[in-house]
Amino acid sequence: MSYSIGVDLGGTNLRIAAVDEQGHLLEKITLGTRLALGRDQVINDMCEAIRGLEATYQGRASLQGIGVGVAGIIDMRKGMLRESPNLPGWADYPVRAEIEKRLGTQVVLENDANCAALGEKWLGAGREVDDMAMLTLGTGVGGGIVLGGRIWHGMTGMAGEFGHMTIEPDGVPCKCGGRGCLEQYASATAVMRMAREKIDAGAAPGLARAASSDPEFSAKTVYKLAIQGDGVAQHVFSLVGSALGIALATMVNGLNLPMYVIGGGVSGAWEAFSPSMFRELRERSMVYAATAPADMAGDQGGLAKVESGTGTRTIITRALLGSDAGLYGAARVAMMGGGW
Amino acid sequence: MSYSIGVDLGGTNLRIAAVDEQGHLLEKITLGTRLALGRDQVINDMCEAIRGLEATYQGRASLQGIGVGVAGIIDMRKGMLRESPNLPGWADYPVRAEIEKRLGTQVVLENDANCAALGEKWLGAGREVDDMAMLTLGTGVGGGIVLGGRIWHGMTGMAGEFGHMTIEPDGVPCKCGGRGCLEQYASATAVMRMAREKIDAGAAPGLARAASSDPEFSAKTVYKLAIQGDGVAQHVFSLVGSALGIALATMVNGLNLPMYVIGGGVSGAWEAFSPSMFRELRERSMVYAATAPADMAGDQGGLAKVESGTGTRTIITRALLGSDAGLYGAARVAMMGGGW
Numbered sequence: 063m064s065y066s067i068g069v070d071l072g073g074t075n076l077r078i079a080a081v082d083e084q085g086h087l088l089e090k091i092t093l094g095t096r097l098a099l100g101r102d103q104v105i106n107d108m109c110e111a112i113r114g115l116e117a118t119y120q121g122r123a124s125l126q127g128i129g130v131g132v133a134g135i136i137d138m139r140k141g142m143l144r145e146s147p148n149l150p151g152w153a154d155y156p157v158r159a160e161i162e163k164r165l166g167t168q169v170v171l172e173n174d175a176n177c178a179a180l181g182e183k184w185l186g187a188g189r190e191v192d193d194m195a196m197l198t199l200g201t202g203v204g205g206g207i208v209l210g211g212r213i214w215h216g217m218t219g220m221a222g223e224f225g226h227m228t229i230e231p232d233g234v235p236c237k238c239g240g241r242g243c244l245e246q247y248a249s250a251t252a253v254m255r256m257a258r259e260k261i262d263a264g265a266a267p268g269l270a271r272a273a274s275s276d277p278e279f280s281a282k283t284v285y286k287l288a289i290q291g292d293g294v295a296q297h298v299f300s301l302v303g304s305a306l307g308i309a310l311a312t313m314v315n316g317l318n319l320p321m322y323v324i325g326g327g328v329s330g331a332w333e334a335f336s337p338s339m340f341r342e343l344r345e346r347s348m349v350y351a352a353t354a355p356a357d358m359a360g361d362q363g364g365l366a367k368v369e370s371g372t373g374t375r376t377i378i379t380r381a382l383l384g385s386d387a388g389l390y391g392a393a394r395v396a397m398m399g400g401g402w
Numbered sequence: 403m404s405y406s407i408g409v410d411l412g413g414t415n416l417r418i419a420a421v422d423e424q425g426h427l428l429e430k431i432t433l434g435t436r437l438a439l440g441r442d443q444v445i446n447d448m449c450e451a452i453r454g455l456e457a458t459y460q461g462r463a464s465l466q467g468i469g470v471g472v473a474g475i476i477d478m479r480k481g482m483l484r485e486s487p488n489l490p491g492w493a494d495y496p497v498r499a500e501i502e503k504r505l506g507t508q509v510v511l512e513n514d515a516n517c518a519a520l521g522e523k524w525l526g527a528g529r530e531v532d533d534m535a536m537l538t539l540g541t542g543v544g545g546g547i548v549l550g551g552r553i554w555h556g557m558t559g560m561a562g563e564f565g566h567m568t569i570e571p572d573g574v575p576c577k578c579g580g581r582g583c584l585e586q587y588a589s590a591t592a593v594m595r596m597a598r599e600k601i602d603a604g605a606a607p608g609l610a611r612a613a614s615s616d617p618e619f620s621a622k623t624v625y626k627l628a629i630q631g632d633g634v635a636q637h638v639f640s641l642v643g644s645a646l647g648i649a650l651a652t653m654v655n656g657l658n659l660p661m662y663v664i665g666g667g668v669s670g671a672w673e674a675f676s677p678s679m680f681r682e683l684r685e686r687s688m689v690y691a692a693t694a695p696a697d698m699a700g701d702q703g704g705l706a707k708v709e710s711g712t713g714t715r716t717i718i719t720r721a722l723l724g725s726d727a728g729l730y731g732a733a734r735v736a737m738m739g740g741g742w
Contacts, residue, residue, distance in 0.1 A: 135689065
């Protein structure tokens, strides 16, 4: 048996998993990311866990490689983060070299949303297609493209940054330097901003009650209110859906892929945002209109069955692997030798 | 010697060229597209010209193939137009089959902007790169993607429709069904619309004078006024540039290609629109900011020299082949056997 190790280095959690070549999870370790103790400590924690897994499987399985997924713009040639929203202060830190120095072996550093896309391609929603794109709706919005079964990196490894597509030219300023980016309308952060704005305007009694009584008031709370019939909460998610529809229309018109997968925590609110998403997409993309599933399964259930082998329908669907997509993808990246 | 025949079937002109495998133009025939006489007549005109070229080179060179570029959304499997802005009434017409029936040989039907992109890759601005995208700014705005030296068709041959990216969600309605598409801000039609709006508002004395005195008042006239210092004409082109910058930012963030080429008639106004284009692009694309040419040659001259072999800089540049790009590309498509 052979296996590889995937790492998901997030701003809150640090997860390390051993995955075999069929995609079975052998073992998963979840740690807190101890950012306050400094970059070296976080890397030490990661490498210690990796060495622990290596020791466990020593003699029983051969290690094919180690893949590390991390949020941010990565310069793949240098193995460094160019922008790192979740890991402040890491931009000048040679992440890949520091890991390799401690482990004495090569590792692949990869954008976390690219990992998630590859994970869904390998074991999730994209199993039946060769080409797909994915949007990951979390604290921010990430994206990844898979072409011919491999991550499409572009020239320097920075492709797939769909979270920073302009949706509203004069819209909400984004930390990327732009304005009106998709991330400002379709992330959990955006859901909370829109909810707070409604509360502050005195126009959302239901949201205001929830915000003052629930110490864990979050995007998920807003979603729960939306499915319970709260009109303001529903409106917030219709704005999320419209922004996604505009983004998908541009992606479908530009790339004409057979599948676009929506994942990340906010994708759990599919029921609340997908009607406006599909409405906007149909209106804005003649390529989608010409290739949408005849039975509108994608529009309705969100878990459309892919007609294997036909390849003339555009499927927009939910991710299947939840928060593990990136972890599986990081392991897969290592099996594929980086692919870049 | 071997050669192929490329056709550019436009709404006004029908051009047919014989091109050898090195890209030398052997002969070019320019006809009017006699749309009023019906689809069959236009196809007959085309096939007669093709047979004429075949007869000329018979025995001297071997014909490798015939490629036909046409504006619109093409279903490549069926060889039919799904949307045909310049050829009204052709959407249910089996274009490829009708040509093949007359010639008794296979032909490749290809989107005209895809042909232009491949032409520029082969003999123009993109000679030194394997991957590039192109925007063609004409009556409408077309687009094409070349990956690994071949046109990226996507699933059904409809990829590259960048002209219908949303730039302004509540913007000018587009005939595609969407609103605020790039085509509504960066085509010759858009330049004329914006100029007329300024004239109608009584806010453009220079443009009004030109419009009433010049029977051939066009986007080119607006450009000439802009470089002569007319503030309103300059403003119109700064809006063209902003729209292009927004579109390019999304393309650069999403695809991370080494080169984006701007062609078509309106690209002749580069001097007038490129400053706002680059300003908007830098502000909105962190991928561009991280990969822009250090000397800003691309920003300034528009005809940046590509540093061959380095491949870490994003070049935005003007097309080099003018209106022949699509014709060369159609011939090239045929040499490559369609590639789909």
